[in-house]
Amino acid sequence: MSTLFFIFIGALLVNNFVLVRFLGICPFLGVSKQLETAVGMGMAVTFVMTLAGVVTWALQHYVLNAFGLAFLQTVLFILVIAALVQFVELFLKKMVPVLYRALGIFLPLITTNCAILGIALLIAQREHDLIQTVVFCVGAGLGFTLALVIMAGIREEMQFAPIPKSLQGAGIALITAGLMSIAFSGFAGLVPM
Amino acid sequence: MVNLVKDFWNGVWDENTIFKLQIGMCPTLAVSTSAQNGLAMGLATTFVLVCSSALVSLVRKLVPNEVRIPVYVVIIATFVTVVDLFLKAAFPDIHAVLGIFIPLIVVNCVILARAEAFAGKMPVHRSAADALGFGIGFMIALVTLGSIREILGMGTWFGMRVMPAGYVPWSIMVLPPGAFITLGFVVAAVNLISRRSTATSRSS
Amino acid sequence: MSNNLRMVIVLTVTAMLSGLVLSYAHDMANTYIQRNEEAKLRLVILDVLPGAEDYEVLASKTQPEIPEDDVTLSEAPPTQQHIPVYRGLDKNGEEVGLAFIVENPGYGGLIRLIAGIDTRKDTLTQIQILEHKETPGLGSKIADAPFREQFAGKSITDPFVVGQDVDGISGATVSSKAVADGLRTTIQEVMKRYGKRG
Numbered sequence: 049m050s051t052l053f054f055i056f057i058g059a060l061l062v063n064n065f066v067l068v069r070f071l072g073i074c075p076f077l078g079v080s081k082q083l084e085t086a087v088g089m090g091m092a093v094t095f096v097m098t099l100a101g102v103v104t105w106a107l108q109h110y111v112l113n114a115f116g117l118a119f120l121q122t123v124l125f126i127l128v129i130a131a132l133v134q135f136v137e138l139f140l141k142k143m144v145p146v147l148y149r150a151l152g153i154f155l156p157l158i159t160t161n162c163a164i165l166g167i168a169l170l171i172a173q174r175e176h177d178l179i180q181t182v183v184f185c186v187g188a189g190l191g192f193t194l195a196l197v198i199m200a201g202i203r204e205e206m207q208f209a210p211i212p213k214s215l216q217g218a219g220i221a222l223i224t225a226g227l228m229s230i231a232f233s234g235f236a237g238l239v240p241m
Numbered sequence: 242m243v244n245l246v247k248d249f250w251n252g253v254w255d256e257n258t259i260f261k262l263q264i265g266m267c268p269t270l271a272v273s274t275s276a277q278n279g280l281a282m283g284l285a286t287t288f289v290l291v292c293s294s295a296l297v298s299l300v301r302k303l304v305p306n307e308v309r310i311p312v313y314v315v316i317i318a319t320f321v322t323v324v325d326l327f328l329k330a331a332f333p334d335i336h337a338v339l340g341i342f343i344p345l346i347v348v349n350c351v352i353l354a355r356a357e358a359f360a361g362k363m364p365v366h367r368s369a370a371d372a373l374g375f376g377i378g379f380m381i382a383l384v385t386l387g388s389i390r391e392i393l394g395m396g397t398w399f400g401m402r403v404m405p406a407g408y409v410p411w412s413i414m415v416l417p418p419g420a421f422i423t424l425g426f427v428v429a430a431v432n433l434i435s436r437r438s439t440a441t442s443r444s445s
Numbered sequence: 446m447s448n449n450l451r452m453v454i455v456l457t458v459t460a461m462l463s464g465l466v467l468s469y470a471h472d473m474a475n476t477y478i479q480r481n482e483e484a485k486l487r488l489v490i491l492d493v494l495p496g497a498e499d500y501e502v503l504a505s506k507t508q509p510e511i512p513e514d515d516v517t518l519s520e521a522p523p524t525q526q527h528i529p530v531y532r533g534l535d536k537n538g539e540e541v542g543l544a545f546i547v548e549n550p551g552y553g554g555l556i557r558l559i560a561g562i563d564t565r566k567d568t569l570t571q572i573q574i575l576e577h578k579e580t581p582g583l584g585s586k587i588a589d590a591p592f593r594e595q596f597a598g599k600s601i602t603d604p605f606v607v608g609q610d611v612d613g614i615s616g617a618t619v620s621s622k623a624v625a626d627g628l629r630t631t632i633q634e635v636m637k638r639y640g641k642r643g
Contacts, residue, residue, distance in 0.1 A: 068417050070271035074264060074350065119326065119471040122344040123318040123463055130314060162267045162348040169341045214432040215425075218263045222425030229418040236580070237552045237619060308452045312459050319463040323470050330477035333485070394581075412582035 052183050054239040055176075059187030062238050065163055066195040067229040072163030076196055077221055079154070086200035090193025092154040094186065096136060097167050100129050101185035104168035105178065112172075125168045133158055163192060198228060245370045252374030258351045259382035259424075260431040265351045268342045269383055270420040276399050279387030281335045283380025285328065285343060287373065289320045290352050294360040294372035301361050313356045314347070321346045351375055382427075389423050390414045489544075490531050493561030493571050496541045497533030503543075503639055504530045530635055533561070540564060545635050546575070549627030552619040554578030556587070560628060562601055562635070571597045572628070577620075584620035592621070596628070601636065605629035 065071045072093065079089045104125050112118050137155045140148035158164060167188055171181055202224055211220050252258075258265045265286075272282045293316050304312050325343045328336040336343070346352070355375055360368035391397055394414030396404035404410075413419045490500050504527070529546045544561045556577045561570035574588040586592055592614055599610070605625045607613040613621035 070267050070417065070420065071345075073266040073270060077263060077266065119322060119467055120464065122322050122325070122347055123315060123467070125344075126314055126318050126347050127311065130311065162345050165345060165348050166267075166341060169344055173341070212429075214429040214436065219425050219429035219432065222421045222428065226418045226421030226425060229421055230413075233416065233418065304455055305448060305452050307448075308456055311456060315459050315463050319466055322467050326470050326474035326478075330474040330481070333478075333481045410582065412580070415581050 052180060055180055056183050056187040057239050059184050060191040060194070061232065061235040064191045064195055064232050064235075065166070065188050066192055067225065067232045069166070071166040072161055072192055075157065075161055075163075076192075076199065076225070077218060079157075080196055080199040080221070081203055083197065083200045083204060086196045087193070089154045089157075090189070090196045093158060093161065093163060093192050094189025096133060096155070096158050097164055097189040097192075098182060098185040099136065100132055100164050101167050101171055101181055102178070103128060103132060105171050105176070105181045108172045121169075121172065125165060129164050129168065163188075195228065199225065244367065248367050248370040249374035249377075252355075252371060252376070253378040253381070256375075257378040257382060257431075258375060259379060259386075260428060261435075263428070264354070265349045265379060266424075268345060268349060269379075269386065270417075270424060272339055272342050273383055273386040273390055273420060273423075274415045275391040275395070275397075276384055276387040278335070278338055279383035279385075280380065281328075281332070282339060282342065283376070283383045285324050285339075286346055286349060286352075286379055287376025288324055289317065289346055290355060290372045290376040290379075291369055292320045293317045293352060294355055294368045295365055297356045297360040298363060298365045298368035309361060310353075310357070313353060313361075317352050317356070318347050351379065386420075386423055386427060389427070390419055394419060489559050489573055489575070490533065490561075493544050493559055493573055494533035494542045494563075495570060496535055498536045499534045499538075500531045500544070501534065502529075503532050504528065528631055528634060530639055532639075542570060543635060543639055545631060547572075547624075547627040547631045549623045551577060551579050551587075551623035552584050552617070553580060556620070556623050556627065558624065558627070560596070560632075562632070564640075567601050569596050569599045569601060569628075569632075572624075574624075579617065579620045583614070584617040586614045586617060587620050587624050592624075601632050605632075 059065070063069055066073065066076045075089055075093070080086050107124060107128065108121070112121055112124070133155055137148075140155075167185060171184065174184075176184060199221070203221065206220065206224075215223070256262055259269050268282055268286070272278045293313070296316050297313055300312075321344060324346070325336075328339070328343065355368075355372055359371045363371070388398060391399075392403060393411050394416075396402060396408045396410045411419075414423065487500070491497050494500070531544045533541045533544060535541050542561050542563045542565075544559055547556075547558050547560055549556055554577070556579070557575040558572050559575055560572040562568070563570050572593055574593070577585070577588060579585050579587060592612075595612055599605075603610050605611060605628050607618065607622050607625050611621070611625045613625075
């Protein structure tokens, strides 16, 4: 049980996907202007991440490792993720229209989100079992959401701040992210790795 | 010929992926801890970009419109895996540092964006020039960032000592926060330069 | 030819070509990759065991050679169950010492190091940090000479406790302890399994 807790906290805070591992920076900068969309994007990413994490975990163990085809990893994973995102989109549209309206517009953006392929590759390097994989994915997804929501909260306030012209937009967003990253580095050493 | 130079320059400066468009940021932030890592990543990405753009342009008339994206993705992923294997065989140390960011070149939006927006419609030589420009522009950004972080964070440049002996390295520059803050200021500086140059060209 | 059929054909051909190219590239690269790994390992083993000209693998990560009657091992932490151990040989094929890999979690992640024991004097020859993720400027000093060199010539029966016989790095107690603790427990395991037998 404590192992699962450490994996979760490790993925959520200590090795935060955005601020420490630098995965998913594009949506982090692109979709963090409003709090509401940030929450939607965060949830969509967490959902797809967990699904993709489990599927690629199974593929890695039962197909790639089993047949010694590790060199096909990149090709296989990216195709599976792309297909998965399409499938999720169709499924939600038909079966859970409420959720589709909330997450739908974010789904196409997720295929090229490096956080998804990133988590698949990270899982492949680790020796997690299925439950640990799920916990790791959920932790990482919520960590992404947390960073995105904090960023959106700050940027909403920043709209009214007198920022030098050259720094507006990406410049100040990156520097804000740097300060958040300093805060998150305080979590280092929180859990035994 | 003029076209080719224009296609090339577009990616290097006018639409520089990092400085102007702010896409492909993940590898930029993650592997720019030193000038050498930035250069290696830049070269790997440029190789994939040029090869896949050229191939996409070659096969653009054979591929039905509905399945073009999956075909592009497979082409890109194949070249990425070739680079991954090559680095592992020839430069294991660099391969170890770049880690999962080599396979992640696949999802560098720049590559798919160039395939979709340019190579899928243009002849081979123009697609290659365009891809080379974007690749070099990306590499320049990575090496700039890596140099600043390495010089301030470790006192060295490409491994050679450049700061005086008494210099105490700012460790934070090679840690994650340093990546964000450095890139923030570099982007601001580039904004300033291009604003100045448009202002002067307008007034003259 | 119907459009659907064309789509299927194009996708199949693309996937097949990709697989073909990659399996060919993989075959070519693989020999070099394995040769690199072996050369690197050989270099560090001969480095930590002065006088050694060659080595033999007693246990590696993939083929742990654990004595079957060893019940104590089942209680060892997972990182200690497969300790890669190499026996260094001089030019006459005589044992000069044992080299082994130590893995212990530090502050930022796993610390991997290789250490050598001179089995004639029962002392450590030296240690080399292979991999670590400690904080640059603080914990990263475990890989620097002043910290590493204090282990050279230490008796393997020493306590290996930071503050007693090991000087820790100020500001990086966790990293220093991880190295000392990892060495102590792994040395005990290695000597129990491969130390002088009779």
